[in-house]
Amino acid sequence: MRPVVRTCTPRSVLAVLAVVLVAAVGASACTSANGDGGTGPHGAHTAVLDDLDPQPVASTAAPVLPTTVRSFDGVDVTIDDVSRIVTADRYGTLTETVFALGLGDNVVGRDIAAEFPAAADVPVVTPGGQSLSAEAILDLAPTVILTDTSIGPKGVQDQLRAAGVPVVYFDPTRTLAGVSPQIIAVANALGVPERGAELAARTDDEIAAARSRAPDGENPLKIAFLYLRGTAITMIGGRGSGADSLIEALGAVDAGTASGITQQFAPITSEALIAAAPDVILMMTGGLESIGGIGGLAKIPGVAQTPAGKNQRVVDMQDGVLLSFGPNTGRVLDALADAVYQPADR
Known part of the structure; x- marks a missing residue:
């Protein structure tokens, strides 16, 4: 099944599940998923799977136990x-x-x-x-x-x-x-080892198909993963966060890792975020909601000074989906590719 990508105004982002590109306070309606700096296209996106349920493998062999x-x-x-x-x-x-x-x-x-x-x-x-x-x-x-x-x-x-x-x-x-x-x-x-082999092969094929959609080019997007739970927990992902491998599979650069963050997560500071200079900011929807949506996100130190903040580039995905890394992973990547690389006004 094909993923669904919804576009949204900053106000409507609070009602959806997705991965978030940062917007400034008072941002206008969503437009595009590409661009950099303050001059390119901009917009918030919601990456959504049209069916969240895992799709069972076709095999019906009974478990062989013990x-x-x-x-x-x-x-x-x-x-x-x-x-x-x-x-x-x-x-x-x-x-x-x-x-x-x-x-x-x-x-x-x-x-x-x-x-x-x-x-x-x-x-x-x-x-x-x-x-x-x-x-x-x-x-x-x-x-x-x-x-x-x-x-x-x-x-x-x-x-x-x-x-x-x-x-x-x-x-x-x-x-x-x-x-x-x-x-x-x-x-x-x-x-059920036979079912496992079948499911692993299917999942590998779906991941490979999603990865093939990554654009070629010498200037890949820089995407930062932010983990927020209110203003008390504000972290940027680095190497080993899990989000870094999704970002790389999209043909993009993990902004946190590229800026020198060597741990899985580091506290957000304005200096760290400005140094990361993401074109896109990736978040869990629950994290976005916890700080009051797009308006609250813009108040996080350094956000408004990043290319993502200037371009209001927001893509969000349901908390329990984004980093699950299970059999739905290929479909998750496919939905993210739609949200990051395809225009919003469609």
């Missing part, structure tokens, strides 16, 4: 029942993967980041966002728990394993290179 896998924490874990699966990580990746493997009906508990409609009725086991409750999870009578170290506390995960429930950890790193290995690792743990 199976023993090496958990990411180095422990060998044997799984002999996948009828009641709990998935919990910060990004919703594991839930998305299980649904795409065709085992969504077996998921009895999931993290709050898994926001797609097919999982809406599954109980949330991370009501606070990143904290697990052993009692709430054990009440679901899980037969296997899929998790990673992006969520916790680890003492709760250890308690679940001590209660006799198989707990499998996966790599918490979220990059394009890790998408297929993660899919295969989850499939192996659930006894």
